[in-house]
Amino acid sequence: xxxLFVSIDGLIGDIxxxxxxxxxxxxxxxxxxxxxxxxxxxxxxxxxxQEHTEWADTIVFDDIFGYGTHAERLREEGKAVVGGTAYTDxxxxxxxxxxRELKKAGIDVLPHAEFTDFDEAVxxxxxxxxxxxxxxxxxxxxxxxxVFVGEEDDGSDVIRILQSYKRSWGDKIExxxxxxxxxxxxxxxxxxxxxxxxVTPICINFEHKRLFxxxxxxxxxxxxxxxxxxxxxxxxxxxxxxxxxxxxxEGYVGYMDLNCIxxxxxxxxxxxxxxxxxxTIFLMEEAMKTPISAVFADISRGRDPGIEVHSGFQVGxxxxxxxxxxxxxxxxxxxASNAPIGFESKPPKEWTERHRLENAPDGVHIEDxxxxxxxxxxxxxxxxxxxxxxxxxxxxDARTQAYGRIDDILLPNMYYRDDIxxxxxxxxxxxxxxxxxxxx
Numbered sequence: 001x002x003x004l005f006v007s008i009d010g011l012i013g014d015i016x017x018x019x020x021x022x023x024x025x026x027x028x029x030x031x032x033x034x035x036x037x038x039x040x041x042x043x044x045x046x047x048x049x050q051e052h053t054e055w056a057d058t059i060v061f062d063d064i065f066g067y068g069t070h071a072e073r074l075r076e077e078g079k080a081v082v083g084g085t086a087y088t089d090x091x092x093x094x095x096x097x098x099x100r101e102l103k104k105a106g107i108d109v110l111p112h113a114e115f116t117d118f119d120e121a122v123x124x125x126x127x128x129x130x131x132x133x134x135x136x137x138x139x140x141x142x143x144x145x146x147v148f149v150g151e152e153d154d155g156s157d158v159i160r161i162l163q164s165y166k167r168s169w170g171d172k173i174e175x176x177x178x179x180x181x182x183x184x185x186x187x188x189x190x191x192x193x194x195x196x197x198x199v200t201p202i203c204i205n206f207e208h209k210r211l212f213x214x215x216x217x218x219x220x221x222x223x224x225x226x227x228x229x230x231x232x233x234x235x236x237x238x239x240x241x242x243x244x245x246x247x248x249x250e251g252y253v254g255y256m257d258l259n260c261i262x263x264x265x266x267x268x269x270x271x272x273x274x275x276x277x278x279x280t281i282f283l284m285e286e287a288m289k290t291p292i293s294a295v296f297a298d299i300s301r302g303r304d305p306g307i308e309v310h311s312g313f314q315v316g317x318x319x320x321x322x323x324x325x326x327x328x329x330x331x332x333x334x335x336a337s338n339a340p341i342g343f344e345s346k347p348p349k350e351w352t353e354r355h356r357l358e359n360a361p362d363g364v365h366i367e368d369x370x371x372x373x374x375x376x377x378x379x380x381x382x383x384x385x386x387x388x389x390x391x392x393x394x395x396x397d398a399r400t401q402a403y404g405r406i407d408d409i410l411l412p413n414m415y416y417r418d419d420i421x422x423x424x425x426x427x428x429x430x431x432x433x434x435x436x437x438x439x440x
Contacts, residue, residue, distance in 0.1 A: 287309045390403070
């Protein structure tokens with residue numbers, strides 16, 4: 001089949017590459033000119049994706065911010081498309097709208113309020129003292145470090161941050177949500193949707209967003225993910241299942257994920273991800289026995305791909321270089337730009353082009369990488385280099401495999417979190433099981 005992948009910032013290159021290696025023709029468009037060299041040498045690249053829609057049998061969009069409108073139009077024209085709708089794009093872009101839709105579907109949500117004025121928000125917190133979380137909406141929500149989780153029960157720390165944001169980000173944060181903080185286990189539940197219904201199995205995953213081990217430091221897009229797969233468990237029935245009718249009405253096709261706080265009292269969705277998560281999709285592909293090209297082909301045509309996955313657990317660790325998670329072109333130029341990537345077990349001199357592009361080291365998923373003259377090199381502008389995955393019967397086994405594979409990487413100045421998956425081992429898994437939420 002012919003697959004066309006469309007991306008804003010070059011996020012889905014690894015999946016495009018793996019679909020190519022499954023025997024299909026692939027073309028890949030990255031719209032951001034600063035990121036266009038990502039995946040060079042791995043798949044065929046094109047500059048204007050709209051010129052290739054007639055060529056494509058299946059079209060895959062990797063983000064929101066307007067792509068939902070394109071996906072809707074192409075589906076109306078009879079194309080097989082993995083992608084959102086204007087409605088599902090808004091679920092992520094407008095946090096308050098997303099919470100309203102959850103409540104409309106009968107799903108429990110935490111108390112929250114939306115603001116466009118910092119002074120009004122400060123006064124509201126003073127009148128309603130509690131521990132809160134600040135969540136910007138719109139494009140600025142991609143600056144992950146702006147999410148602030150309050151610790152003080154009277155909201156005093158949230159007030160100080162709101163006053164600081166007014167001075168430093170007041171001209172960029174157009175609207176934001178203040179949500180009551182809840183204690184418990186943070187867990188995400190996700191599944192593929194084929195335009196009519198969710199298909200099993202269900203992906204239960206745990207995001208690790210802080211930069212440093214122990215969940216400290218600035219918030220990033222993600223530093224790693226751990227996951228397992230289940231049938232239609234209690235978390236799914238309290239979150240995704242009530243949304244099925246609305247998503248079917250929209251004709252949504254793709255992956256849908258809800259990040260939640262879970263405790264003995266209930267399950268409370270925090271935010272939508274109506275698209276692929278990164279690095280979640282790489283770890284999902286690693287776990288699948290079913291080729292991911294077959295998953296895309298089937299769900300975009302309203303079929304159930306009968307996804308088969310490895311049992312047990314998976315761990316994915318993001319490997320980075322400076323300046324991630326910050327933007328600093330000079331630092332990127334000094335530490336990351338065009339840096340060569342090597343592997344101890346397969347010296348570069350022994351790697352032919354076929355080895356480079358078809359038999360990468362086990363568990364290694366490229367992010368901002370290109371292949372030039374048979375050498376992998378760092379590309380893009382962010383310092384996000386790759387995700388290294390491991391699997392096992394237990395979370396500890398998956399961790400051992402993932403970190404053993406990282407030890408094989410030769411990349412000066414790289415850094416990563418060394419505690420991905422430990423939360424499950426340290427008690428979160430036991431708590432979820434004792435509350436009954438993972439029961440089929």
